[in-house]
Amino acid sequence: MKKKLIALSLVLAALSACASAPSDTAVPTSAPIPTPTATPTPAATPVLTPSPQPSEEPTPVPTMVSYEPVSVDSWLANANCRMPDCSISAPADGKPRLDKMVAWPEEGVTLCCTCQTLEEAAEAFDTTVDELKALNPDWEENFARNGYFYQLKIQAEPYILPQNDVVWVKVDAPWAECGYKTVYEVPASLDRQAAAAMGMADYFQQNFCGGFHAGSLPYESAEDVDPRFSVRAVDGALYTKFSEFDNFLHAVYSDKRVKEIAYSEDGFYKEGPNDTILSIDGDRGGNIAYCGYLFTEPETQPDGSLRFYQIVLTCEDESFHGWDVTEPVTPDTATLRPVHLVPTEGGWRVDQLELPN
Numbered sequence: 001m002k003k004k005l006i007a008l009s010l011v012l013a014a015l016s017a018c019a020s021a022p023s024d025t026a027v028p029t030s031a032p033i034p035t036p037t038a039t040p041t042p043a044a045t046p047v048l049t050p051s052p053q054p055s056e057e058p059t060p061v062p063t064m065v066s067y068e069p070v071s072v073d074s075w076l077a078n079a080n081c082r083m084p085d086c087s088i089s090a091p092a093d094g095k096p097r098l099d100k101m102v103a104w105p106e107e108g109v110t111l112c113c114t115c116q117t118l119e120e121a122a123e124a125f126d127t128t129v130d131e132l133k134a135l136n137p138d139w140e141e142n143f144a145r146n147g148y149f150y151q152l153k154i155q156a157e158p159y160i161l162p163q164n165d166v167v168w169v170k171v172d173a174p175w176a177e178c179g180y181k182t183v184y185e186v187p188a189s190l191d192r193q194a195a196a197a198m199g200m201a202d203y204f205q206q207n208f209c210g211g212f213h214a215g216s217l218p219y220e221s222a223e224d225v226d227p228r229f230s231v232r233a234v235d236g237a238l239y240t241k242f243s244e245f246d247n248f249l250h251a252v253y254s255d256k257r258v259k260e261i262a263y264s265e266d267g268f269y270k271e272g273p274n275d276t277i278l279s280i281d282g283d284r285g286g287n288i289a290y291c292g293y294l295f296t297e298p299e300t301q302p303d304g305s306l307r308f309y310q311i312v313l314t315c316e317d318e319s320f321h322g323w324d325v326t327e328p329v330t331p332d333t334a335t336l337r338p339v340h341l342v343p344t345e346g347g348w349r350v351d352q353l354e355l356p357n
Contacts, residue, residue, distance in 0.1 A: 072086060072192050074347075081244040082244065083251065084200065086171050088196060094167075102313070105330050108161070109333055109334045110332060110333045115149050118132050139152070167185070167195055169185075171202075180206060186295070187295045211355055214282045215279035216234075216269075232272060232278055233279065240277060246262065249262060254350065257351055291314055294313070295311065304343050305340060306342075309337060314335070
């Protein structure tokens with residue numbers, strides 16, 4: 001399998017690519033509907049579930065907790081920090097867009113995933129380890145980079161891409177000096193506040209947490225601190241006080257994800273002296289084969305959370321060498337990346353989300 005990653009300093013899932021948003025349009029807020037089955041007869045869109053643990057007693061089914069819907073305005077107002085502006089609008093036809101010079105793959109694509117073990121993939125996608133080995137005869141040599149399988153093929157049949165409706169979430173922090181992209185596509189069937197939280201997470205991750213840059217911008221060098229967290233946020237950054245930054249993170253993310261971002265030695269941020277924000281400082285490139293992204297339909301879980309997949313499209317054909325082309329490029333590979341949103345009394349929070357490029 002051809003590798004086309006242009007890696008610089010970080011190894012994370014990467015940035016989404018969207019254009020400017022149109023004027024505000026009414027946005028559907030209906031509950032998620034079942035994922036349509038792809039044709040010709042690919043496996044049903046899988047849902048990740050925890051690996052079963054040995055037990056003499058059956059595993060109890062999680063009890064769904066019911067929460068009252070939270071409006072976008074209330075969510076922003078109750079964040080206890082200065083939040084970026086957030087608006088939601090709809091494309092004219094409601095359909096997702098692929099990147100410029102990308103043609104829709106009418107005949108389907110190869111469906112893949114990223115995982116740490118074949119057992120994990122077999123559990124998630126309702127198949128067997130033997131079937132995965134048959135689909136990926138080079139699986140042993142491909143288990144090489146960071147202990148993960150990348151682009152592990154998970155079904156033999158071509159996967160016909162869904163065209164589920166989307167909305168555009170525009171995020172803007174006028175006081176922040178740095179930022180690359182501000183408009184993101186999310187599933188149209190999401191609750192408006194869930195859509196806003198997902199768009200806010202996209203904005204933060206792309207600009208300050210694993211996208212083209214990771215860490216505060218602008219910044220100054222920090223002395224006598226952990227060498228990994230070597231810079232300190234200064235005026236013009238998204239936040240300069242850790243207490244305010246912490247409130248922002250808790251307004252957007254689940255507690256688990258907040259710990260990964262700002263309370264872990266492997267994270268991106270750390271509290272500094274006198275309520276300052278320390279962070280790593282890094283940049284990276286993207287995958288030249290990247291063609292755009294789509295979504296499967298969000299599905300409600302027994303605990304009330306939502307799970308679905310971001311479908312990342314790439315062109316892995318050996319004849320493709322870059323975007324200096326005169327004819328549209330047709331993607332041939334789709335990699336599923338899980339998305340998980342959890343409900344709270346204060347609205348939806350993002351528990352799992354990777355950037356597509």
